[in-house]
Amino acid sequence: MKLRLRLALTVVAVTVPVVAGLTLAQRSLRLRIQEEVLQASTLAQMQAGEKERCEAAPDSWTPRRGPPPRDMPRKPGESPPPNSSEPERRGPPPSGPRPDMGPPPDLPPGKLGRPPPSFSYFPYDDRLVSRNTSAPVISEDVQQELRSGQGVVIRRSTYDGRPALEVLLRMPWEGGPCAFILARRVEGPGGHIEGVPPPEVLLVPLLSLVAVVVALGPVVRRVRQLTGEVRASAVSRYQQPVSVRGNDEVAELARAFQEARAEIQSQLSQQEAREQALRDFLANTMHDVMTPLTVLQGHLSTLEQRTGRGDATEPAVLASAMGEAHYIASLVHNLAAAARLEAGAPQVQRAPVDLNSVIARVIGRHQPIARQRRISLERGVPEAPVWVNGDVTLIEQAVSNVVFNGIHHGHEDGHVAVVLESTRQGRFHLRVIDDGPGIPEEERSRLMERRFRGNAARTRGLEGQGLGLHITQHVAQVHGWTLSLLPSEYGGLEVSMEGEVTGG
Template sequence: MLYFPYDAQLTSRNPRAPALTAEVREDALEGATVAWRSELDGRRVLDLLVRMSWDEGPCAFVLARRVEPPGPSPFFLPPLKDWSLLVSIVVAAVVLALGPVVRRIRMLTEDVRASARSGYEQPVSVRGHDEIADLARAFQEARAEIQARMAQQEAREQGLRDFLANTTHDVMTPLTVLQGNLSAMQQRLSRGEPVNAAEVSSAMSEAHYMASLVHNLTAATRLEAGAPHVQRAPVDLNDVIARVLGRHQPIARQQRISLESGVPATPVRVLGDVTLIEQAISNVVGNGVRYGREEGHVAVVLESTREGRFVLRVIDDGPGISEEERARILERGVRGNVARTRAPEGQGLGLHIAHHVAQVHGWALTLNPSEYGGLEVCFSGEMLAPDKDSAPRAPHA
């Protein structure tokens, strides 16, 4: 005896299940038990389609098939009124065969629902070594994957919350100083007195610092969002350096720091996210200016190699960073908010973002003592092939 399950729409997941005629389907859907005889490979076949006691699931109907052995027919199709015993036997056999399977499926269903209600903390029980056990293991693996993704998302959100809280706190200090300087200048002007140059310089420095914090917040948010949010397009590093130096020149002049650059005549192009790259370079240059000594120097040097790589160095003659601190800063990553300070020994969030930007672009970032006593920050990575249509430019000085 062979058994083939069908769902409530008389569709079977078993590819070997016999096709049902329209007449059989109509009678079965109306609730009748349908029996018919046919031939298969020269042998007589008796089919009996029975509706089960449940209405849903892959076994709402069961087809019992018996194929006659070769020789005289050992059975005959009884009249409809005499089928009750045969139907009862078939139903009993199917229920006995499917009962344990249905119970295990229901237990698995309840386990999965309970796990979902617990936020996937409760595990799914795996019993046996058959297909149902494989399904339970698949649910268990999916649960572990969901938990890992939820933990990762929570860590990202917590990191952004911490960063936002710390950034808000950091903005308040320069904002208070800026408000004080502006108030003092307003009072001097109201008395007809000249504005103090030191107060103007301090106000510009605080405004510049707040702008850096806001830019870093944007960069950190994009980096935490993941690689799909990092745009990839050709980027001209010569142009990026020119924009970064133009941004920091006013503060450098106020602090009497010489800000210079040296780039190749042929533009150096890389594939990456221009906003993140510019922010990373701006952070490093800004650190050199912010923590540099009066009458000091900050230089940006860009070089290309014959192996198709670029080297971008930002060199200063400021106080520098100890070897222990250099290693620790690069290990912390974007979430290392403890190091966010304006003290010369801390260097702040800027290097964290620069390090993360280098990582997502496949570049290397190294920190070394400069030959002038300060710090040398070096970006290096692959560059695009030179554009044949681009003409050489005069090097910046």
């Protein structure tokens, strides 16, 4: 649904009860005014000289036309005052019924083009009996109201099929044939129909609707313009900005889109960077895996040929094949750990971890390749388990990387030791010590700064420890531990991890 149509329907829905309320209020006010005017005009006429005329001929009395006389009322037969323009009336008032008179002086005339309402007056004595044969009979309930002390009774009815207002007034004098006066006001033909709002009230929703349609023109144009700019920006992958004009709600919407556009551009840039890093990562991985795999295939082919000829197996070839297989396994584990760390915190599953058991598994995994390289792999752990809270897979891979580096870069007949200590301050201290060539201080600082995406850290030379060490550093950061690289007292490298222990 279009905005203009929606708002127009809203205006109509709001104005309908408003019009109904205004109609009821205007109708109630108009009826109240009619009652007060009819009551006041009747009482004023009777006090202005109509009393004597009514009592003189109660069977045919009808008030005079026009405004009441300025002078005081005269008794029947009394001559008019000097300079009076009123002709002297002689004899009794004319007998017989007189036509209905026009509206009282205080009553506004009928609307242009419509016949004015007609008025009729009927006198009653103290017993509410009228000598005028055309006078309506006063009902018992009205008589009860008057006897209960009410000075006026107002009734609404119909007369000749037209709305009629009847006011029965007690006059301010006692007794006589005109002690009560019934004034009847009958709407003229074609008058206002009850319950139908007058034209001026019906104009309210029409004018409101026109005002809404006119006022919404600029707003709709701005919304359409903003819609076009948003679509154009989306086509340009949110490179094209949208215009922000003014300080109203449409401008706020444009500013909100600008903020969303900036966020989308940032997300797209990060996504493109991740995709590029993934492509580089896959290219490097392919190279790192294919090289040892090719070497391993060559060793296996040599072993197959020698076995087929019945020759003895060369220990050097078998040891090299085992080394390549061990390297491929470590590389695959590192890639899995790197993927989990890159995915963020939701991929880190925390639970109680026994570091004693982790070290035992790492030693068992690397012991065969250590024996092939004639390297002594030893461990020293407390008798009681040392528990930490963390991800067991990532922790085990971090320790395995350090042990692998010590074995892979150690000398023959060398040593690699894994030492775990638990302090009284509720912390653990895990050290992996070797007596290999070690790493110069300037290279140790660079290794701690590298990211596992770096190409230089993916090589198999001495600097190739970068991938495994950085994964170890990342695991330590995720768990809130500290990692340090120090020269060992035996001439090699000492990798130290320290953190808090838990109750298990």
